[in-house]
C-alpha cells in the first residue's frame with residue numbers, strides 16, 4: 001500500500017489529510033520504492049555455507065550472567081539489541097551498569113544520552129559506583145554527531161538512550177515519530193554491522209503510543225528484549241521476544257536496589273517466602289514456567305467467612321482473577337466445599353505475574369488449606385491445570401518443573417495423572433487425576 005502514517009504506522013491505499021487511525025494531521029507519506037542501485041554489483045559476497053566461520057559469531061560476555069543467558073551467551077559484535085520498557089522502569093540504570101561492566105572487558109563503550117545531560121548521567125553513574133575510564137558519555141540528539149563521535153572513538157559497544165530522542169537529518173518528521181524511529185534505527189543498525197560494533201538501542205513504551213513505539217522497529221534489529229515489572233515492587237524481568245542469535249522467551253530476573261539492579265540468580269529461592277520454616281495454612285508451592293525457565297512460586301490464600309450479609313470479596317494479585325473465580329466454582333461444585341460465602345484473597349509471593357494453567361491445582365490446594373486451617377504437608381509441591389469437571393490436566397514441560405522442585409529440595413510433587421516419566425532425583429512423584437484425589441493426597445479432606 002502506498003501511504004503510511006508516520007506517527008502510528010497506519011497503512012492506506014488512499015491519502016488522507018488526517019490519519020483515520022491516530023488523528024494526526026498531515027502525517028500520511030508515500031512509501032517510495034527501494035532505491036538500491038544493484039546494477040554494478042558483481043556478487044563478491046557469495047560464500048559456500050561450509051566456508052562461513054562461526055568464530056565470526058563470537059560472543060562477548062557482558063559480565064552480568066543473567067543478561068548473558070537472556071542473549072544466548074553474550075553480545076554479538078555487530079549485533080543490534082532493542083531494549084524496550086516503560087519510562088522509569090530501570091532501562092538507563094541497567095544499561096549504565098552494562099556499559100561499565102562491558103568497558104572493563106571489551107574496550108571502549110560509548111553511551112549516548114538524548115534525554116539527560118552528561119552531568120545527570122554522571123550523577124547516576126556515581127550512585128551505581130560506575131567509574132570505568134573506558135566508558136564515554138555523549139549527550140546528543142543529532143544522529144550525524146553521534147556518527148561522528150563513533151568515527152572518532154571507535155567503540156566496541158554503542159548504547160543509545162533512547163532512539164526516540166535521536167533525530168536523523170536524512171528523514172523528515174519530529175524525533176520519535178515513526179519515520180524518524182525507522183531512519184535512526186536503520187542507520188544505526190547499518191553502522192553497527194559495518195563496524196562490528198555491538199549496539200543497544202533503548203526504546204520507550206508509553207501506554208498511549210505503544211503502536212508507534214519500539215515494536216515498529218523490531219524487524220530492524222537482531223534481538224529485542226523488554227523490561228517489565230511493577231514500579232511498586234522492586235522486581236524486574238527482562239524478556240526476549242526476538243533473538244536471531246539464540247532462543248526467545250528467555251527471561252532474566254533482577255531486583256531494583258538502592259545501588260542499581262541486582263541479578264536474582266536463583267529465582268525459585270527468591271519467590272519462596274520461607275523454605276525452611278514449618279508450613280503455614282493457605283500456602284502452596286507450584287513450579288511455573290517463565291519463558292523456558294522453571295521457577296517455584298508460592299501461592300498464598302486467605303479464606304474467611306464474609307461477615308453479616310456482605311458481598312464476598314475476591315482479590316487476586318499476580319493471578320488472573322477470572323481464572324480464580326472459575327477455580328472457586330469448581331471447588332464449590334466438585335469438592336462440595338462452600339467457598340461462595342467466604343472472602344477469598346490470593347496472591348503470588350514476590351510480586352510475579354503468573355499467566356498459565358500450571359498453578360490451578362496449587363490455587364485449589366492453597367484455598368482449601370486456608371479454609372480448613374490446615375497446612376499442606378511439608379516440602380510438597382503441586383503442579384497441574386484443572387478443568388471444569390475437576391479433572392487435573394497436563395501442563396507443558398512438566399519434566400523440567402519436576403526437576404526444579406527436586407533441585408530446590410522438595411520431597412514430593414503432585415502432578416497430572418497423564419505423567420508417565422520417572423523421578424529425576426529423590427523427589428516422589430504423585431500422579432493425581434482429579435482434585436478430589438489431590439485434596440486426599442494433601443491430607444486436606
Ligand code: TYD
Nearest residue numbers: 087088089090091092093256257258259260
Ligand atoms: P531509570 O533507569 O531512569 O528508568 P528508565 O531509563 O527506564 O526510564 O530508573 C528510574 C528509577 O529507578 C527511578 O525511579 C529511581 C530508581 N533507581 C533505583 O531505585 N536505584 C538506583 O540505583 C537507580 C539508579 C535508580
Ligand code: MG
Nearest residue numbers: 091092093161
Ligand atoms: Mg532512562
